[in-house]
Amino acid sequence: MRRGATSRHGADALRIGGLSRFSSVDWPGRLVATVFLQGCPWDCRYCHNPELIDPRAPGRMPWSEVGGFLAGRVGMLDGVVFSGGEPTMQRGLPDALDRVRGLGFGAGLHTGGAYPGLLEPLLPRLDGIGLDIKALPDDYETVTGRGPSGAAALRSLDLVLDEQRRRASTARPLDVEVRTTVHPDLIDPGRLRALADLLAERGVRRWALQRFRAAGTRCGPARGAPPSLEGLPRARFSELIVR
DSSP, X not given: OOTTTTSTXXXXXXXXXXXXXXXXXXXXXXXXXXXXXXXXXXXXXXXXXGGGOOTTSOOSBOHHHHHHHHHTTTTTOSEEEEESSOGGGOTTHHHHHHHHHHTTOEEEEEEOOSOHHHHGGGGGGOSEEEEEOOSOGGGHHHHHSSSSOHHHXXXXXXXXXXXXXXXXXXXXXXXXXXXXXXXXXXXXXXXXXXXXXXXXXXXXXXEEEEEOOOTTOSSOSOSSOOOOOTTOOGGGSSEEEEO
């Protein structure tokens, strides 16, 4: 048995809120399974997984069930994505990533970057990362409802981009997609353009804009009209994707 595998920091201690057995959208270009981990420090108004916010809620399935499923899908899936909630909250995540990679899967992560200190040691274990950058740093509280949080997200962004640059010419580059949900009541065209400039200056290559959809959220339909995406500096990114 792997040392530490049954400890409170091992994969068996993960509180798992759900499992999507097949997804073609959680890691663009790859067929993956997605493991949803319980708990998030933020309370974003447009969250599509509000049941995963409570960090005290128990998991719905054990890691043994997830691991058994994955063992039967070797050669059929390209990777495994850990999402949430905020998956970096859980100390069993490093062991889970090691186990996934040990089976031959690519290891992916979706994160809001709330905990750069916990994210940093995970980066060498990752093959792909989807990082949510929700707003300009000073506007984060409006989105997350949890006080100043933009500095942590920006620090996480810099860590991710540094790792991407470090591995760019290696046999194992890091696949990075930065994502922003465009909620009409939370970001206007001017702020969206300013955010685009900030991301480009930091070195973001692939930026995905996700149009707000009310289905599954607690906030209901937006009051305002969707902001225009015209005028964004598309040439400053290798890819600017609108979903």
